[in-house]
Amino acid sequence: MSTPAESSNLMEALVSLAKRRGFIYQSSEIYGGLNGFFDYGPLGVELKRNIRDAWWRDMVHRRDDIVGLETSIIMHPKVWEASGHVAGFTDPLVDCSETKLRYRADQLYYSKFSDHDGNTLGYLVVQEAAHDELLKALDKRIQYLIFKILDREQSGGVHSELKEFTEVKPDELPLCLGPDAKKLGTLTQPRAFNMMFETNVGALKDSSSVAYLRPETAQGMFVDFRNVIDTTRVKLPFGLAQIGKSFRNEITPRNFIFRSREFEQMEMEYFIHPDADWLACHEEWLKWCQDWLKSIGLPESHLSLHEHPKEKLAFYSRRTVDIMFRYPFGVQELWGIAARSDYDLKQHQQFSGVPQTYFDEATKAKVVPHVIEPAVGVDRIFLAVLAAGYAVEDVKDEKGNVEQRTVLRLSPRIAPVKVAVLPLLKNKEQLTTRAKALYAKLKQRYAVQYDDGGAIGKRYRRQDEAGTPWCVTIDFETIEKPGDTFTLRERDSMQQRRITEAELFQLLGEQVY
């Protein structure tokens, strides 16, 4: 295991490389940046696109049972009421200035405590618990208030009924004793915090025009479930796949692009018959996702599984397993595979009044399908391939001096540039003419670069940092000897061999898919 300092250094090195080579910039940098937002530069946008394309090809094009979808980012506000996001994403939060602890106001209860003459002595705040536990806690706090804070000789007084702390009034706050506080008045007013970005549709900013930027792409696929059934020939089981931006107003965006406020999801909702073996289906998708991650070059050694304990499952889920990735800052969630049951379709059925059913020809019955959902963040995969591929190696030059080489070992499938075409020398026209001809031919099909700047070694290293798997050098052997061969220099091994144009295209055809 690396130490926190090393991890931090690795992340700094990655951020630095990402900027230096044009993978990722901070958003709005010239205005001081904006927390939780990022831009993808010329190399970054290629890498990101390749990740998306690889997923789409494997998930949609190469399967018979999955079709694609692209739904709008802003949807009818009722969608988010039905999905539970309006209620679920609104957490009123309370901070304690003394203990620095943070509570959810809807999980706190408070009670006024008065002496027998009716004078208010204070408000006791306790955390949600079973009824008798809660009363026990309340009693403890009363004793604490009387003897430690008010410094009285004997107890006595009455407490009023418990109320949810969300109802606390500003003038009561100075007399509130926080659940873990030793002084009065350390709690803040509950502040509503909704993870959804709000906006307004139309010209008038009244409450009827409130809309949300979607916090997940999934709901678009549930809402269009009927449309797809009615207009295409899909039969259960089948999947709807979507790639698109989602937005969450995270309290604290952290770890570079890992948790940001604007991010891109690749989600697939796989609809199955309610009587189908959902557990087996869930296992199948779990396996599929792991295999796919390996196919884009993530090493198995960095992957692990995390099964959500039953008591911590989200309300819609019967089972959720996360594929975890060992990032420099720790093992974190990469891909969540959730068995969402029929929760979402049933919710939309109820809220919209439109039946969300599928006609089962076999039983002649209408059923509401269940759903298995693999959901992954493009940006998280991006960071994972960057972190896993990044290496600084010691390399010996011809004099035996040790130098350092920075290399990004990206899979040819997703590398932003597949091949760099390099004339050995810039000022020899036979070399550059042949190189430019090859470049022109390659770029019809692949993302390639032409580079004639500086010495050849420098150009190799530059491509190493960009993650380009192969460099092709047009040298004197190309133009002087028969066979029209080039030097093929391989990124990871730095080995060189001679290759013809036909062989090069064959290599690319096999490796870039």
Next chain:
RNA sequence: GCGGCUGUAGUUUAGUGGUAAAACUCCGCUCUUCCAAAGCGGUAUCGAGGGUUCGAUUCCCUCCAGCCGCACCA
């Protein structure tokens, strides 16, 4: 949202109460027969705003951004 640390060229860093230096990168030119060659030239309102001061990149305050920890993450 809280606490600690930080912010000087594209990157990594040096430095000072009297308007800034280096290495590498990048761009241009010269040169160069396979792993960051050499030479010349170019690139900074020292994160932003305010205050103290004759004078602030340096000291103070606020904000913004970043890192670490806590909390949060339906």
